[in-house]
Amino acid sequence: MNISTTIGDYAKAIQPQHTTIGDAIRLLAATQPDHPAIVSTGFQPLTYRELQILIDQTRVALRAAGLGRDARIAVAMPDNISAALAIVAVSCAAVSIPVNPKQTLSEVEASFVKLKPSAVILASNDSSAARTAAGRLGIPIIDATIERTRIAMQIGAGQASSECGASLADGPDSESPAFILQTSGSAAEPKLIPFSHRNMLAAAARNQSWFKLTPQDRCLSASPPFYSHGLKVTVLTPLLSGGTVVFPADGSRFSFSEWFEDLKPTWYSAGPTLHRMILDQVRTETNAAGRHALRFILSGGAPLPENVLEGLHDVLNVPVVEHYGSSEAAQIAANLPQPGQAKPGTCGRPWPGIVRIVGEDGEDLGPGQQGEVLVGGPTLISGYLDAPELNSASFSNGWFRTGDLGSIDEDGFLTLHGRSSDVINRGGEKISPLEIDDALMRHPAVAEAIAFPVPHPRLGQDVAAAVVLRPGMAATPVELRRYLQDEVASFKVPRRIVICDQLPKGTTGKVVRRQMGAWFEANEQQAGAKSVNTAPVPTGTDGVDAMLAAQLVSVWERLLQTAPVALDDDFFDKGGDSLLAVEMLSEVERLTGQTVPPSVLFEARTIRQIAQKLSAQTARADSVTKLNPQGTATPIIHLHGDYNGGFYVSRLANLLGPDQPLFVIDPHDLGKERSPLPVPTLAANRLRLIREAQPNGPYRLSGYCSESLVAFEVARALTSEGETVEFVGMIDPPTVSARRYVQLVLSAIRLARPIVGSTVDHWAAFAWFKFTQLDRPWKVSISQRLAAAARKVRKLSSGGRDQPTAGTRIPTLSESRIAQIFNTSTDDWSPDVREISNYAPEPLAVPVIYFAADYGASPWRRITRDVVTIKLTGDHFDAVKDPANLARIADALKERLRDSRKA
Structure with missing residues (x-):
């Protein structure tokens, strides 16, 4: 065979x-x-x-x-x-x-x-x-x-x-x-x-027939195997088809290069939450459609939003089809990739002879008529274990009552119209509200409790709960959420809890769970309701670090893909979910150097609350953040140079791949009152951190903006100590410091110090600033320069500012946001300019990869003969904000790393 x-x-x-x-499997192992x-x-x-x-x-x-x-x-x-x-x-x-x-x-x-x-x-x-x-x-x-x-x-x-x-x-x-x-x-x-075993072999054969699976196919398995879908579809189906199962290092953190380029899957199947996470990131990839081997993508567990389905199809240029199944019967219906047939908005065609749509009388309904979905066939289990009453209600004559409402059209495609049960479908996670009810009722202060679904922009549904307390007892929503954390899995903990005097009841005296969503929405608009989202927060800026708050605003806007975000907006109300929360807290940890447990979101869910909690803790110390720490390659040590937080480094680490560690060092005094220091002094300080993180060479260094200069001086110090520096990646640092005539002019100005005193430093900074302005147009035509000047005028006008004079610091986006939020002004930046203008690099025989946006690499050719120039699009700030630029940077670094391995 x-x-x-x-x-x-x-x-x-x-x-x-x-x-x-x-x-x-034994037969496959033999053949x-x-x-x-x-x-x-x-x-x-x-x-x-x-x-x-x-x-x-x-x-x-x-x-x-x-x-x-x-x-x-x-x-x-x-x-x-x-x-x-x-x-x-x-x-x-x-x-x-x-x-x-x-x-x-x-x-x-x-x-x-x-x-x-x-x-x-x-x-x-x-x-x-x-x-x-x-x-x-x-x-x-x-x-x-x-x-x-x-x-x-x-x-x-x-x-x-x-x-x-x-x-x-x-x-x-x-x-x-x-x-x-x-x-x-x-x-x-x-x-x-x-x-x-019979069920599973039939299920695998069904999927193999639908999707034409062969041993050459590779299935990406990112869904946990303790769930029905993860085990049956993404593990056993490919194995029983003689194919290959590929596992990413972390199924909750998408990396295009690892998941699609390194592992080379030909298909994957997941729920809407994972699809949305993937789409959010592949949209920023360069030539994403040409860098994968996928034949098709499957979606199940919950309806896939149309914009996600179309977005994945457009970006990756592969069919994205929905299928429908249950834990009791595996895959029941599926849309098929071409040349098979598919109909968007449906679950596809059921396997022949295994689905019936019946009315309340149990009789089969005609095409287009809505009724309960019944399922049979060889993939259907014989019944639940140890549940005779449930089996009697759910199974009859070889048919299973799914609890779903559906219809089959004239073409044989199945469409679902909702669930007849009360199960909460949170992004594909099926949650029993009764389980949450029981857990809440175990709290000594709770007299009545009911959990129910509420709409969520990303997950489809989220969990909410309403609680009545026992007379004389007290409990807050935060306390109840913290209590539930130990009682149920974290994804089952309600994101909102309302404490009320009584629950709304129907004519029979029972709470109608399905009506709770509408009650909750109306209740939130009433001033009398106490919810987790209306916890008192201080007014003004007391206890809030302005820079940290602005950084959090930028993180939230990027992750939630919405703007503006206010200090008192709730993360989950703005569209956040558990996956985004993990990524957000990871960014906060990297920014602050503090450990931030996920439980912080039980009591601090706004930017103001999170900033207050973190500001109350010890300020961050200089440290090295290790991204991709499990990678086996020699690390790249990167001085990120972004006083707005360095959000781009996580993206850069993903682009480099999980096997390439990226050790990140913040700029001097990030988040503190700045004390500008000479570049060699900063290099000596960073050398200590680098030696602690990587005691022995060879070294791979990189930096952005002025931190590129610091990285270059670190390279000088390392080579003087006998270490090998494979390269220094310099992302658009100012080039004038490397020009001999600029150094001569600045030296001449400083000769006037005995006459005019320290004012000469301001003059030197003024001259250096003007030289940088003259140096920038190296890459553009006259018309492009005029257009760029017009854009800058518009930017300055919209901000209510005039053209900055020498010694005036040009505000960055986040600093402008601080001024907007807190009504503050930006600081004078002349001390920074003075220190950079004092820096004059001396020749050093070390390879340089120069990533050019506003500045050109030519002056550095007199400093080192081995200079490779990679042109970036946009201006200096776009150098690391533009995803396409980050992809170019990562590709150039990976190419240099491949050359190093060959050597």
């Missing part, structure tokens, strides 16, 4: 009693042993032969521990790769129970009590809630040793052997559960879904 053999072909070759996931099964950043690929060895070793280890094919083995591994490996290996020998490692102790304990696992597989160095829960409940723990140099793991170290032919007979059969998934439905307790 050749490598393109389909599941249908080889399934026929296996005896009916052995048609399992393990049989399918394509060296084909990569799993690939991940920074690791050697895992072949099908090696995957089979892991499966065999796991089977023997479980049997040696007395665990047979019917044993339920919980898998709570810390990362997606090890979790996927363990789940697949256990499923081939027993019944695996994927466990979300982010669940709280109480949630894990509740799952273990209901599922009664025979053992729990954990990483040997794990100290998670699952280990604590297993210890409390007396469940045996099997330690798995994870290898850090390659994709591999050892389950039950020292007990396993690959010589396990005799143990094959005691493996699962086709009707045995391969894994048991847990999902929250309309009930308070999760439903337990046993998905059999």
Whole structure:
């Protein structure tokens, strides 16, 4: 059998009693042993032969521990790769129970009590809630040793052997559960879904047929494998198709170069939240459509907004199609890439014979008529575990009531019209409101509570809750949110909590959950309601650092893609979600040098509140921020030179790729009252930080603006100490300091110091400033110069400022924002100009990559003979703000790094 053999072909070759996931993988391991099964950043690929060895070793280890094919083995591994490996290996020998490692102790304990696992597989160095829960409940723990140099793991170290032919007979059969998934439905307790080997093989064959999957396809798996979609669609479907699963280093942080260029997937499937995150970043990529190998993109879990679907299609130039499935029946319907058929706004065509639309009387409805969606077929489970009443209500004569309302048109395309249940669909995360109700009711101050969905601009739905307190008891929304953090997973914690005197009730005396959204919207407009968003905040600027507040405004506007953002705007009300919150807090940590836990957003959700909290803490000390710290390459040490915060460095790190560390150093006195120092003094100070971060060479240095000059002087100091400096990347520093005639003029001016005193420094700064203005037009024509001058006049006019005189600091965008928000003026910048004008670089034999925007590289050719010029678009400030420029910078640096490796 050749490598393109389909599941249908080889399934026929296996005896009916052995048609399992393990049989399918064993056949693939025999026919394509060296084909990569799993690939991940920074690791050697895992072949099908090696995957089979892991499966065999796991089977023997479980049997040696007395665990047979019917044993339920919980898998709570810390990362997606090890979790996927363990789940697949256990499923081939027993019944695996994927466990979300982010669940709280109480949630894990509740799952273990209901599922009664025979053992729990954990990483040997794990100290998670699952280990604590297993210890409390007396469940045996099997330690798995994870290898850090390659994709591999050892389950039950020292007990396993690959010589396990005799143990094959005691493996699962086709009707045995391969894994048991847990999902929250309309009930308070999760439903337990046993998905059999027969179910999974049929589901994989269905996807293979729909999307023409072959062993040459590579599926990007960014969805956690403890969720139905992540496990069935992005792990087992490609494996059972003989293809390759590729895992990014961090599934929550998108990197175009890593995800699409390095891993080279041909398809991926995800929910709307991840698609939106990807779109937000690929829009800024240069030639994104020509830099990937994708054939198509799948979306499921929740409706994909039309603008996201069209945006991904336009930017990446590949089909983006929606599909529909459920945990109980896997993929049910799908739109297909060409030459298949698709209809935007629908779920696609269902697999033949597996979907019915029925009315309230249970009778089938005609085309276009709305009713409940019923699903059957070989991918449908036989029923929930230990839930006879739920099974009676949900399953009948081989059909499952999905709880979805839908219709099928004349062309056979399925459209969903909402849910008949109350499940909250938060960006694809299904949340049971009853679970939140129960958690809130466990708080001693709460008498009544109800959770419900509210609209969210990015996630579709978010969680809110209304609470009535017990007489004489007190609790604030912040306290309740903090309490819930320990009771439920973080994505289930309501973003808004309203404390009220009574809940609205219907005619039967019960709260109508579906009407709570409208009640909540009206309630927020009433002055009497106390919500988390109306917590008192101080007026004026007391306790708020102006620079930090302006930096936060810039971060929020960039992430939320909206402007203006005010000091008292709520992050989540403005469209923020959990993914953006992580990125925002990461930026804040880098800006302030302080550790900012995610829990800060439970009590500080506006810029004013966050700035006050951070300002109350210790001011940041000089430090080195390490981006891509797990990378194995020699780091690039970058002096970011942006007194507005250096937001661009995270983007630059992503463009360089996860294997290239980027060590970032802030400008001197960032966020403090500035004390300008000579360039050599700054270089000596930065040399200390650099030596601490990287004690030995070779060194790779870069900088932006005047910090490029500091980086160049650091290179001089390092070479004088016998170290090798591979290059200095200089992003548009002023060039006049390298011109001999400028140095002579400034020296002549300073000769007047004995006569006129320190005023001569102002004259020198004035002359240097004028020289920089003369030096800038090197790259433009006369007409372009006139147009640029006109733009500058308009900018100055709109800001209410006249042409600046010598010694007047030109305000940056964030500083102008400070003045606008706080009604303050900008500081005089002549001390900075004086120090830069005093700097005259001497020749140094070190390679320079000069990124030219406003300034040209020619003067630097007398300083070093090895100068490569990369032209950037826009002006000096666009050099690092324009995503296209950052891509050019990253590409040039990567090319130099490749040349260094060849040498």
